[in-house]
Amino acid sequence: MDVLPMTLDELESAINEWLSQGATDIFLSEDQRTRVRINGEVVPVNDSTMSRQDLIRLWEACEIDPASANEIDSRYQMKNGGYIRANLYRAMGNLSAAIRPIKAIIPPLDSLGLPTDLIRHWIHRRSGLILVTGTTGSGKSTTLASALEELNESRQSHIITLEDPIEYLFQNKKSFFSQRELNSDTAKFSTALRASLRQNPDVIMIGEIRDEETAQLALRASETGHLVISTLHSSGVVESIERLGNLFPENHGATSRMLLSRQLIGVINQNLLSGTDGSLKLVSEYLQNEGAVRGWIRDGRYHDIIDHLQRPQDGQTRNMLTSIVETYHQGLISEEIARDAAPNPGDFDRQIRGIS
Template structure:
């Protein structure tokens, strides 16, 4: 159907992650954490009827998950649903073109060092829609081009399809290929992996299994919803019951490689601009991780002169000084506005040096 093909192409051209359709309503797309209406006609009943049929859903279905491939080869993961009796759909673009870490503006040298580790836990964190999956995919694609590894991904849904080069990929989707993240991770340990990508740490079981996988000699890359690197440590600390917390935190302190937290901000060039904060786990940080993070980690990132450690305030000031984002955008994203104002005027003792990539 031409109308659906056109909407899917518009989603791709805009660089959107999701396309939202509802019968009788204007289609929307998601760019980062923002929703934007498309300048097109409202979604017709015929379009959704066609999509229902193309996805193999029964006409009376109220919930249905499937995949959809356009005539031009674009792949989408589709959720069909009803709300107040009206049919709707959310289509997520499954990408095969994976951007490089350089193109994304990531701290390349740091992440390449982390992704080259033989074992341990690397956390990529941020809010929904900040590009965590893209960052992990870029890192895996770099490995695919440079090393021979067996890489197992466990995702909900699969967001990128890897074309095998030097590495071999086993891509598993929660629901279709394995019942849960925790079960998929547990089974992955029997599949001779070198690297495991865990789409999201959602509960104590998946967190515990990820740490055990790291402890037994595997590199685990996992995403976690958190607004800061210190909060990521605190969340993992709290995810365990009081009875489990001491042992789990000790294991986290021993196995954590580092935490990278990212935001996507509206740039002055009309494109989204990535800013991040990160710390590499070392002797000084292990004691704070055992205690659940806290202000010590925040101060450590803010005051450290080492390129492995960088606060969000430092990155925001650098982005503002370099003309990448406006003052209003930087202030809105700053963890502490007063600290950003002081740092942008050079009052902070922190040296705002650009991380080499």
């Protein structure tokens, strides 16, 4: 297939055009049609095919030698001042790239559809651990960024972020940011987290807690007077708490649960669903750690937390089914999408029909 190569300026212009049309991800591969992700769906771009020379030009602009590298993350600043994150890789020998913008505009916390007052209460605590959880593509990074921007506009703090990769760029306002990226600025989260405790932070954001060492350091940081905000890959509030506890060896389980019960402020679990208008709609469940909940976490009585989430909602607790049913009744998501997303489709059917 003969494809006319682009100049770097033309390639940047095309990327900016796709981003302006709402693309959150751009997929390039030599001699293949360009595809973009819009509202969660991957769709082809009409009349756009990348040549090998186009991909070589992109790799070299990212200061990566296409003759020697197989896969690598890179950050690139375009001529308009915007940044992109490019994962450069080979697919069946062909040069390819997955591109995502590094955003400079951070959505306000109260625009996300989350319990704004509750989150504000959490993030203005001087110490403790806040978890934002969900599966891949559920908007966790945006929630973290919006929460930190809320602090940036209201509190004089030193905020250290440990990210893989950086997805939002913060401008110092009342707070001062030290944004650090895995691989380019540090070897691993645990190393950076240990070092950050010597950098006099007030707030530490960890892109994701993935292992025992990072989990232990996050809890210790929260115990020694720091507010720690992080994500965890999980599908529910209770699963998040249990999964964090399970990162520790069995012989340390009781000690770790005790520390978690003392330091955890709250957990949000969220998901993004295809809306009836073609956009994505956020649904969430959340739990504030207080009162009896602390004892249940300490004792590993997760079934009691599950029961607690099913009780009438009090503004500090909400289960995912309630959120999905509310979003469905507002006409924002279809019955099919709502049922598929419900933890138990049968419970969803009973709720929308008023059967307890």
